[in-house]
Amino acid sequence: AQSVTQLDSQVPVFEEAPVELRCNYSSSVSVYLFWYVQYPNQGLQLLLKYLSGSTLVESINGFEAEFNKSQTSFHLRKPSVHISDTAEYFCAVSGSARQLTFGSGTQLTVLP
Amino acid sequence: NAGVTQTPKFRVLKTGQSMTLLCAQDMNHEYMYWYRQDPGMGLRLIHYSVGEGTTAKGEVPDGYNVSRLKKQNFLLGLESAAPSQTSVYFCASSLGQNSYNEQFFGPGTRLTVL
Numbered sequence: 001a002q003s004v005t006q007l008d009s010q011v012p013v014f015e016e017a018p019v020e021l022r023c024n025y026s027s028s029v030s031v032y033l034f035w036y037v038q039y040p041n042q043g044l045q046l047l048l049k050y051l052s053g054s055t056l057v058e059s060i061n062g063f064e065a066e067f068n069k070s071q072t073s074f075h076l077r078k079p080s081v082h083i084s085d086t087a088e089y090f091c092a093v094s095g096s097a098r099q100l101t102f103g104s105g106t107q108l109t110v111l112p
Numbered sequence: 113n114a115g116v117t118q119t120p121k122f123r124v125l126k127t128g129q130s131m132t133l134l135c136a137q138d139m140n141h142e143y144m145y146w147y148r149q150d151p152g153m154g155l156r157l158i159h160y161s162v163g164e165g166t167t168a169k170g171e172v173p174d175g176y177n178v179s180r181l182k183k184q185n186f187l188l189g190l191e192s193a194a195p196s197q198t199s200v201y202f203c204a205s206s207l208g209q210n211s212y213n214e215q216f217f218g219p220g221t222r223l224t225v226l
Contacts, residue, residue, distance in 0.1 A: 004154075006154075036217075041220075043116070043217035043218050044155075044202070044215075044217040045217070046215075049214070051212045090154060090155070099145075099170070100155075100215060102154040103154050104152055104153055104154040105152075105154050
């Protein structure tokens with residue numbers, strides 16, 4: 001069995017400030033890790049994923065996440081956020097069952 | 113490419129009524145999924161399909177049935193709707209050969225059961 005814990009349900013941050021959205025997972029097998037983003041009234045879109053290799057993965061819009069096996073974490077960071085980053089962010093884990101298990105989500109609100 | 117589409121976008125039902133949600137994908141994906149999204153609970157898997165003619169139960173299957181008669185379509189049925197089924201329903205699809213295949217999501221169906 002696998003599970004995902006997103007430690008913060010709401011994260012308000014001012015524009016141009018850095019942000020970290022925390023994600024911890026548990027699994028008895030090797031996993032693949034994902035961050036999805038959901039803008040208001042839309043479906044989920046893949047932001048970035050860790051499959052293997054370098055533990056630091058990046059997205060095209062400036063987000064990055066680091067896989068830490070010893071701490072079973074996959075935190076999402078961005079050094080400077082924009083108003084347009086306001087959205088809900090979901091961490092997800094996929095193991096051998098080819099299914100995604102999602103965390104409960106973190107609402108990121110960027111304030112002017 | 114339209115990607116993953118869902119019909120309808122909104123629906124209001126009375127307790128005990130039935131309905132079918134339609135999901136269609138034009139990416140020739142093998143795997144398809146139905147999730148429900150509730151506040152503070154993330155997405156929970158209802159049912160999924162690993163190919164045409166096959167379906168399997170997910171985490172919260174009770175009260176729902178599914179069918180995958182064609183590869184591109186995945187139907188979710190509610191035989192007797194209950195207020196606890198008020199939720200936003202998302203369909204997704206993936207290539208399916210590996211567990212790291214990205215899932216592509218539809219825009220969602222907002223269902224209210226009175």
